Amino acid sequence: MEKTDPLISVQISVYALDGDVREAVHCYLDALDAAGLERDTGTMSTVVWGEADKVWAGLRHAYEAVAAKHKVVVNVGMSNIAPLPARASGRG
Numbered sequence: 001m002e003k004t005d006p007l008i009s010v011q012i013s014v015y016a017l018d019g020d021v022r023e024a025v026h027c028y029l030d031a032l033d034a035a036g037l038e039r040d041t042g043t044m045s046t047v048v049w050g051e052a053d054k055v056w057a058g059l060r061h062a063y064e065a066v067a068a069k070h071k072v073v074v075n076v077g078m079s080n081i082a083p084l085p086a087r088a089s090g091r092g
Contacts, residue, residue, distance in 0.1 A: 031062035
């Protein structure tokens, strides 16, 4: 079996079920920042990328932070082959 690249990219969307959408999203984003993850945030989702172990730990940290304060659904899609954002590869 071929070894996969340790870099992954992850697209995340946070949905607050308690009505505090803005607060829940910012809580999640603040936790990603505290974990030291690079991110690009758009109007519908956020993309984070980096070494798999660091990304996994950051996702867990962010989920635990937001779930402690809000009722949420967090949708996550991840890839070890999707292109990284332009600024991650020095093109942006």
